[in-house]
Amino acid sequence: MSTFAHTTSPRLFASCRLDPLPTLPPLALCRSSWLHRHCPPSSCCSYRSPPTIKDGQVQPGRICSKAGISSFYQSGQYVIPWFSSHRSLFMRFHATIVDSTIFVLQESCLGRDPIFEFDDDDSLISSVAEIIKTFLNEKRKHGGSIPGHIVIYRDREGGHDRMFKDYLAENPTYGPKIFRRRFLFFHFELICCMFINIIVVVKLWFCFLGTGCLGIFSYV
Amino acid sequence: MNVVEVHDDYFVQKRNAANVLALSCFQKITAAMRMLTYGL
Numbered sequence: 001m002s003t004f005a006h007t008t009s010p011r012l013f014a015s016c017r018l019d020p021l022p023t024l025p026p027l028a029l030c031r032s033s034w035l036h037r038h039c040p041p042s043s044c045c046s047y048r049s050p051p052t053i054k055d056g057q058v059q060p061g062r063i064c065s066k067a068g069i070s071s072f073y074q075s076g077q078y079v080i081p082w083f084s085s086h087r088s089l090f091m092r093f094h095a096t097i098v099d100s101t102i103f104v105l106q107e108s109c110l111g112r113d114p115i116f117e118f119d120d121d122d123s124l125i126s127s128v129a130e131i132i133k134t135f136l137n138e139k140r141k142h143g144g145s146i147p148g149h150i151v152i153y154r155d156r157e158g159g160h161d162r163m164f165k166d167y168l169a170e171n172p173t174y175g176p177k178i179f180r181r182r183f184l185f186f187h188f189e190l191i192c193c194m195f196i197n198i199i200v201v202v203k204l205w206f207c208f209l210g211t212g213c214l215g216i217f218s219y220v
Numbered sequence: 221m222n223v224v225e226v227h228d229d230y231f232v233q234k235r236n237a238a239n240v241l242a243l244s245c246f247q248k249i250t251a252a253m254r255m256l257t258y259g260l
Contacts, residue, residue: 156241156242156243156244156247157241157244159247160243160244160246160247163246163247163250164246168246198256
């Protein structure tokens with residue numbers, strides 16, 4: 001377990017049932033038609049945005065990858081959707097690719113299917129590895145992530161903290177007095193007026209779009 | 221801010237494919253206000 005150190009936000013798997021495999025042997029990729037038959041790569045292996053978590057459930061995301069890995073294959077989290085006639089099932093894996101060997105660690109499984117039963121965990125894992133392998137060589141629609149790209153750290157969270165501390169927090173750096181001195185026209189009443197103006201203009205604009213009337217300028 | 225978040229999904233702070241947090245709701249609203257007032 002400890003060899004597969006990965007960061008997962010605690011929220012992400014809060015409601016998923018976690019059943020990680022205790023030990024994981026290095027996998028030789030075996031050919032498995034099982035997953036392909038029921039979940040062919042063309043239907044399940046197109047790059048899409050990562051699955052979004054809504055209401056604590058993994059939405060039907062496709063297999064997704066992480067960006068910025070310098071190796072040829074990409075390590076990261078993968079979600080494999082499984083659609084049978086009875087139920088849909090989502091399995092989340094963490095794949096680590098070292099020297100063209102794929103290490104797969106099952107992280108969670110959402111949903112249960114009585115028909116969906118593998119003989120043992122090894123066959124499941126190797127099937128998943130096979131799918132990930134075929135999928136990784138696929139050319140992506142928009143080019144995908146490019147290994148080795150520069151990632152600029154823009155400190156956006158820090159920016160939020162600073163701005164919050166400057167204007168909104170208790171004892172702000174720039175209180176209302178300084179704020180008003182800086183932004184001369186930004187008195188409270190004026191801001192209210194501005195908002196009302198914006199609302200009026202937007203409403204009129206939608207009226208204009210809806211009815212096709214041309215009398216908008218007479219109101220403004 | 222919560223009202224704005226509820227109104228439009230754009231203002232909700234999201235994560236990208238690399239699981240990195242994007243701009244917060246406060247930052248997005250501030251940027252929108254700037255654009256409305258200064259026109260850029």
